[in-house]
Amino acid sequence: MTRPLAAALGLWVLLVGVHIHGRAQEAPRLPGAPLGGITPLEFAEFRLGLDDFTEVETAEEGLGPAFNGTSCAVCHNVPTIGGGGVILEVRAGYRDSGGRTRGLNEAGDTLIHMLSIPSHSCQPLIPDDVTVIARRAPIPLFGAGLVEAIPDETLLALADPDDRDRDGVSGRAAIVVDVATGARRVGRFGWKAQHATLLAFGADAYRNEMGITNDLFPSELAFGISDAQMRHCDPIPDPEDRPDPATRRRGIDNFESFMKFLAPAARARVDADALAGERTFAAVGCAACHVPSLMTGSSRHPLFDRRPVPLFSDLLLHDIGTGDGIEQAAAAASEIRTPALWGLRFRRPLLHDGSAATIADAILRHRGEAETARRGFERLSPEDREALLAFLRSL
Ligand code: HEC
Ligand code: HEC
Numbered sequence: 219m220t221r222p223l224a225a226a227l228g229l230w231v232l233l234v235g236v237h238i239h240g241r242a243q244e245a246p247r248l249p250g251a252p253l254g255g256i257t258p259l260e261f262a263e264f265r266l267g268l269d270d271f272t273e274v275e276t277a278e279e280g281l282g283p284a285f286n287g288t289s290c291a292v293c294h295n296v297p298t299i300g301g302g303g304v305i306l307e308v309r310a311g312y313r314d315s316g317g318r319t320r321g322l323n324e325a326g327d328t329l330i331h332m333l334s335i336p337s338h339s340c341q342p343l344i345p346d347d348v349t350v351i352a353r354r355a356p357i358p359l360f361g362a363g364l365v366e367a368i369p370d371e372t373l374l375a376l377a378d379p380d381d382r383d384r385d386g387v388s389g390r391a392a393i394v395v396d397v398a399t400g401a402r403r404v405g406r407f408g409w410k411a412q413h414a415t416l417l418a419f420g421a422d423a424y425r426n427e428m429g430i431t432n433d434l435f436p437s438e439l440a441f442g443i444s445d446a447q448m449r450h451c452d453p454i455p456d457p458e459d460r461p462d463p464a465t466r467r468r469g470i471d472n473f474e475s476f477m478k479f480l481a482p483a484a485r486a487r488v489d490a491d492a493l494a495g496e497r498t499f500a501a502v503g504c505a506a507c508h509v510p511s512l513m514t515g516s517s518r519h520p521l522f523d524r525r526p527v528p529l530f531s532d533l534l535l536h537d538i539g540t541g542d543g544i545e546q547a548a549a550a551a552s553e554i555r556t557p558a559l560w561g562l563r564f565r566r567p568l569l570h571d572g573s574a575a576t577i578a579d580a581i582l583r584h585r586g587e588a589e590t591a592r593r594g595f596e597r598l599s600p601e602d603r604e605a606l607l608a609f610l611r612s613l
Contacts (some may be wrong), residue, residue, distance in 0.1 A: 249360045249483035249561060250298035253521050256479055267476025270469055272299055275428060280458030283340035283451035284331035284440035285429040290420075290473065293356045293427070297564045300360060300480050306353040306572050307427075308332060309544050313349045319543055319551040322348070322441050328544050329426055331440060340451035342441045350551075352542035354409055355572040360561050361482030362407070365529060366416050367514035367522040370404040376509065376532045387506045387587050389534030392548035392555070397421070397434045406533040409542075409557075409570040410549035420473035424459060432459035432470050482529075483561035486612045495609025498602050502594030507532050507556045507587075530559035530613065539585030540569060552586075562613040577610050 252264045272291040275281040286307055287293050293303045309328040313319045321328045322345065334341035344351070373391050381388035391404045392411035396418055403414035413419040418434060425435035429452070436457045438448055459469040466472065499505060508530040517523040534556060541552030549555070554570050567575055574580035584592040598606065 248298050249358075249481065249564070250300055251481050252479045253363065253481045255521055260475075260479055263472075263475040264479040267472040267474070267479075268299065270472035271476045275430060277335040277452070278454075280430040280452075280454050282333075282335035282429040283438070283443065283448065284334045284342055286332050286427045288428070290423065290427070294359060296358075300358070300476070301561075302358040302565050303356040304567070304572070306355055308344075309350075309352045309354065309542070310344050310348045311350045311352075311544055312347075313543055313551070319350065319545050321545070326545070327439065327441050328352075328546065329439065329441065331429075335429075335452070337451075340440055340443045340447055342443060345442070350543035352544050353571040354542070355567065355570060357407075357409070357557070358483075358561055358565060359477045359480055361527070361529065361558075362416055362480060363478035363522065364482065364514055364525060364527040365406060365533070365558070366414075366478065367517060367525070368406070368512050368527060368533070369515035370414075372512055372515075373404045373406065373533055377534055385503075385506065386590050387503075387536070389507060389532055389536055389556070389587075390548075390553070392535050394547050404533075405547055406555070408547075409554055410544070410546040411533065411535055411555040412547035412549070416477045417470060417474045420477065421470045424469050424473070430458045430469060431456040432467065433457050433461050434470065482527075483564060485528075485560075486563060488612050489608070491605045491608040492612040493609075494602075495605035495607065498598065498606045499609055502598070502606075503588075503591035504595075505530075506591065507534070507536055508559050528560060531556045533558075536588070537586045538583075538588040540571075540583055542570060559610065559613050563611050577607055 252261060256264065272289055274288045281288060287305065291299045293305045294300055296303050308330040310330050311319055311321050311328045330344055331342055377389050377391040379388055379390045393402055394405040394412060394414055396403045396414050398415065398417055405411035405414050407413045407419045413422060421432050421434035424430045424432055425439060429438060431438055438452060438456065459467055461467045509532045510530055511526050511528045514522050514525045514527060535549050535553040536556055537552040540554055543551045545551050568577065568580040569583060574583060581592060581595050
């Protein structure tokens with residue numbers, strides 16, 4: 219081949235390559251795939267987990283007596299299995315005249331189930347004297363394994379509970395006791411950062427959302443239903459997701475594998491506007507809480523070993539004036555964990571209770587610790603504001 223021909227061919231290949239590359243970037247790249255580079259064995263675990271996450275359970279398998287969904291995927295399905303969703307969960311409690319809040323019973327339970335299995339005689343009532351009713355939107359699970367691998371120390375180092383640096387932002391690490399190990403950990407999953415691990419969250423969700431007890435959460439939870447009623451409504455012996463010493467737990471170990479290996483949503487194509495918007499995001503102080511990237515710790519597993527996690531969150535608890543009046547784990551009634559913003563373009567409605575329809579609505583609701591950042595947003599020129607929103611839409 220002559221040199222000019224080779225060069226022309228090279229250029230052609232380059233152009234076609236750029237074209238295909240460009241197209242591939244413009245096509246809506248749906249999340250839902252496993253992390254790149256997992257081994258065939260891990261892929262098999264991921265698939266098994268996906269099957270279980272999607273599997274519709276029945277009363278015979280332990281569903282209920284009261285529950286919120288028949289499978290994990292019922293609520294985690296936008297834009298694909300493992301995502302968020304539009305079914306809001308209900309919590310309730312009391313706030314007294316002094317502003318103090320408490321749960322529905324001594325144990326502090328606040329979850330109200332929306333559904334029940336036939337004969338429907340174990341459907342909890344919302345007591346008529348509650349003073350707080352809160353709703354919670356599902357949180358997408360894309361990239362959750364990387365979030366789990368961020369060391370506690372990283373989050374503790376970001377925390378500034380007494381606002382010593384006087385920037386008005388005082389994130390608090392949610393110290394929780396991990397149900398599986400008994401260890402004190404920094405919670406990071408859930409709107410209240412109520413769990414530190416995917417195993418614990420999945421086990422809690424299996425019991426809370428589906429009424430399927432397991433060895434980490436061995437007793438049914440259905441507020442106001444007595445033990446005697448419960449034996450009648452759901453005669454299946456607890457724990458319903460029985461550990462099999464020879465293998466894995468049918469449900470909760472499989473959920474863990476699925477969530478752990480679920481890849482984050484890739485970013486959409488970034489244009490000049492979005493790049494400028496990213497600088498504005500930092501300049502007005504959004505990045506104080508929506509920290510652009512954290513790192514996983516050192517791990518023997520190469521996929522989790524010192525990897526960047528571009529999640530746009532510090533995973534800390536903040537009071538930005540949107541608190542839901544529910545105390546839970548380490549979180550006060552006024553506190554909500556900073557949500558990650560990766561995959562934001564797939565997520566509506568916004569905020570913990572789904573009360574914001576647009577990104578701008580969500581930003582304009584920021585007060586308290588985020589007062590300065592919100593004012594910064596309000597003061598932006600129309601062009602800068604548009605660039606900031608373009609950046610957020612690219613996530
Ligand atoms: C009825 C709807 C519903 C069902 C069913 C459901 N979830 Fe969720 N999920 C939610 C809601 C709502 C939240 C946020 C809850 C909160 O923070 O209090 C959530 C949050 C989560 C989180 C935290 C993610 C994060 O990054 O913070 C995990 C993990 C999770 N769910 C796993 C599961 C698993 C596993 C199942 C099945 C066993 C399941 N969910 C079933 C609604 C549901
Ligand atoms: C002091 C910490 C803090 C600062 C500063 C902050 N945020 Fe937030 N942000 C939060 C918290 C906490 C929530 C969740 C509030 C809720 O759901 O009630 C949130 C929610 C959001 C959401 C909705 C995400 C979702 O999944 O529902 C968006 C979008 C957002 N913030 C963007 C921004 C932008 C843009 C800025 C800068 C103008 C900013 N935030 C500044 C803490 C902060």
